[in-house]
Amino acid sequence: MREIRCEDIIQTVRDLCIQANCHLPEDVRQAICEAKSREKSPVGQAILGDLVNNYTFADEKNLPICQDTGMAVVFCDLGQEAHITGGLLADAVNEGVRKGYTEGFLRCSVVSDPLRRVNTNDNTPAVLHLRLVDGDKLTITVAPKGFGSENMASLTMLKPSVTREQVEQTIVDAVSKAGSNPCPPIVVGVGLGGDFELSALLAKRALLRPLDEDNPDPYYADMEHSVLEKVNRLGIGPQGLGGKVTALKVSIEAHPTHIAGLPCAVNLNCHVTRHATAVL
Numbered sequence: 657m658r659e660i661r662c663e664d665i666i667q668t669v670r671d672l673c674i675q676a677n678c679h680l681p682e683d684v685r686q687a688i689c690e691a692k693s694r695e696k697s698p699v700g701q702a703i704l705g706d707l708v709n710n711y712t713f714a715d716e717k718n719l720p721i722c723q724d725t726g727m728a729v730v731f732c733d734l735g736q737e738a739h740i741t742g743g744l745l746a747d748a749v750n751e752g753v754r755k756g757y758t759e760g761f762l763r764c765s766v767v768s769d770p771l772r773r774v775n776t777n778d779n780t781p782a783v784l785h786l787r788l789v790d791g792d793k794l795t796i797t798v799a800p801k802g803f804g805s806e807n808m809a810s811l812t813m814l815k816p817s818v819t820r821e822q823v824e825q826t827i828v829d830a831v832s833k834a835g836s837n838p839c840p841p842i843v844v845g846v847g848l849g850g851d852f853e854l855s856a857l858l859a860k861r862a863l864l865r866p867l868d869e870d871n872p873d874p875y876y877a878d879m880e881h882s883v884l885e886k887v888n889r890l891g892i893g894p895q896g897l898g899g900k901v902t903a904l905k906v907s908i909e910a911h912p913t914h915i916a917g918l919p920c921a922v923n924l925n926c927h928v929t930r931h932a933t934a935v936l
């Protein structure tokens with residue numbers, strides 16, 4: 657059994673927090689650049705130009721792309737043949753987040769209790785999603801999530817008899833209702849099926865998919881393109897000031913579900929669609 661040390665996990669999570677907040681993934685940069693050439697609205701074009709300048713500057717200076725450096729959502733895929741030594745995985749992840757946010761001078765936005773709201777001052781605890789997988793490696797993805805976009809998430813328990821068009825309309829309505837709040841151009845993550853909580857997780861995982869990749873199932877790939885077209889006809893545009901580019905991508909993840917239901921979760925990401933991955 658291969659051993660993975662907690663101290664390596666701490667250092668990796670620390671570095672990923674800083675990396676994700678300061679350096680936008682290449683596919684997202686490309687998508688914003690391409691959006692600029694597609695956008696017809698002069699205001700929309702100017703905003704997209706500002707976004708390009710902003711992420712370029714952040715990249716060069718190693719500064720956060722946005723002041724909201726998010727809640728640290730951490731996905732860990734742990735190989736069944738690996739053994740964590742020197743402590744608990746969750747503690748190591750939280751220590752990595754604490755170091756990343758304090759040593760990287762990233763804004764700490766987490767409160768210790770949803771009602772009494774005292775800042776923990778180190779952005780812990782993280783939201784940790786652990787999955788046991790094949791092999792002996794640990795894959796860690798840090799995806800800091802700003803709450804301008806997170807607050808616009810929705811989950812609808814649809815009737816199983818709805819048509820595909822009605823499902824598409826549910827997603828489009830969620831984006832329409834969100835308007836400018838999630839800082840468009842957005843990425844739309846959709847989770848279809850499973851149960852209540854799995855659909856939400858599917859929607860969040862959908863946001864990690866590279867923007868130049870469609871769902872491997874042609875049925876859902878076609879649906880992604882169809883919803884994207886409808887969303888971009890809403891006219892919300894970059895930063896909600898009007899235009900053709902409201903969303904850069906719609907990613908749908910589907911899962912088997914119960915005969916009596918059809919959970920439909922929509923999780924939006926802003927133009928700062930941040931995530932960084934490392935394998936130990």
Ligand code: SF4
Pocket residue numbers: 722723724725726801802803804805806837838839926927928
């Ligand atoms: S939604 Fe995104 S771009 Fe808007 S403030 Fe939050 S992190 Fe920044």
